[in-house]
Amino acid sequence: MLARTALRAIPRRAFSTSAPRQTKVAVLGAGGGIGQPLSLLLKMDPLVSSLSLYDIRGAPGVAADISHVDVAGEVNGYPADKLEDALKGVEVVVIPAGVPRKPGMTRDDLFNTNASIVRDLAAAVSKTAPKAHILVISNPVNSTVPIVASVLEKAGTFDPARLFGVTTLDVVRASRFLSSLAGTDPKDTHVTVVGGHSGVTIVPLLSQTPQAKSVIANKETYEKLVNRIQYGGDEVVKAKDGAGSATLSMAFAAAKFTNSLLRALKGEKGIVVPSFVKSPLFEKEGVEFFSSNIELGPNGVAKIHGLGELSAEEQELVKAALPELQKNIEKGVKFAA
Structure with a gap:
């Protein structure tokens, strides 16, 4: 009985639950390596009243499995030909759909396959749930978010305030990696990560993190930490030896960002997190999308x-x-065009 109680407590503490407002959420790509654990974590979030799980294969089975978890909240699974049904009445759409990265493969190598998947899903969201908030996980995020924006813009449903590239995994990694060097608790070690979501585009602002002072003082240690934050995904791809990429940590990061958004949608103030969004910060340099701290609202x-x-x-x-x-x-823009 003690073990069961402890297990139940872990996911619930990962989320803030300060008010009762609940939301219908869809996961597109729920049968995949990220989609399955992400769906489970969202099922554990008290702010999710209804979960719609969609994939070209496996989603009804994942839904049936997760629906047995003894927390409130409805779960429904939809097969390949029921995408519009999965999106009806949805307020938040999370998109982890796509193929995973394998050893030796860059995020750009994923582009052609994942770009087509994301484009088609964006068109369906635009048609069935045009007011939904869209959270893009599918890599390469630096390109897939502009694809979604272009599809929505063409359909006349693009609202920059409702489209997010989920870069939270970079933040999670930065906090974890820094805390292991500084001897601090990761939950109290907050690192802002800006830029994009691949390689050199990932920029951790360690100078703004008090716990990083001793690390920054050592040039070699600092450079190694920055490199590890930028290329942490490669560690997982190599360790999984051809069996996939970062799925569990990505699912955790996506659930964490989704919870932040859900809290803001119900009126909680002061929620500031990094996300890859349409941004004016470097527009003059030809960079229309950029990840920086954003304040979330209703x-x-x-x-x-x-x-x-x-x-x-x-x-x-x-x-x-x-x-x-x-x-x-x-x-991404050229592909969508």
Whole structure:
């Protein structure tokens, strides 16, 4: 009985539940390596009243399995030909659909397959749930978010405040990796990560994190930490030896961001998290989408924060990220066109 109680407590403590408002959420790609654990975590979130699980295969089975978990909340699974049914009445759509990264494969290698999947799902969301908030996980996020934006824009349903690229895994990794070096608790070690969601486009602002002072003081340690944050996904791909990429940590990060959004939608104030959104910060440099701290509100993005004071090293990291981001974004826009 003790073991069961402990297990039950873990996921529930991962989420804030300060008010009773509940929301209907859809997961598109629920049968995959990210989709299954993400669906379970969302089922455990008291703010999710109804969960619609969709995939080209496996979603009804995942739904049946998760529906047995003894927490409130309805779960329904939909097969490949029932996408519109899965999206009816949905307020938040989370998209982890796509193929996983394998050893030696970059995020760009995933582009052609995942870009087509995301484009088609975005068209369905635009048609059936045009007011839904869309959370894009499918890689490469730097390109798939502009694809979704282009599809919605063409359909006349694009609202920049309702489209998010989920970059929370970079934040989770940065907090975890830094805390292991600094000897601090990860939950109290908050690292803002800006830019994009791949390689050099990932820019951790360690100078703004008090726990990072000792790490920054050692140039070699600092550079190794930045590199690990930027390429942490490669560790998982290599360790899984061809069996997939980061799925469990990504599911946790996506559930964490989704919970932040749900709390904001019901009126909780002061929720500030990084996300890859349409942004004015580097528009003049040709970068229309950028991840930075955003304040969430009842309609989605309420405010986009600037980067604050950067160290000389961080200025160089941003400088290196911008041209790569510009290429990634243009690739997505051209594909959608």
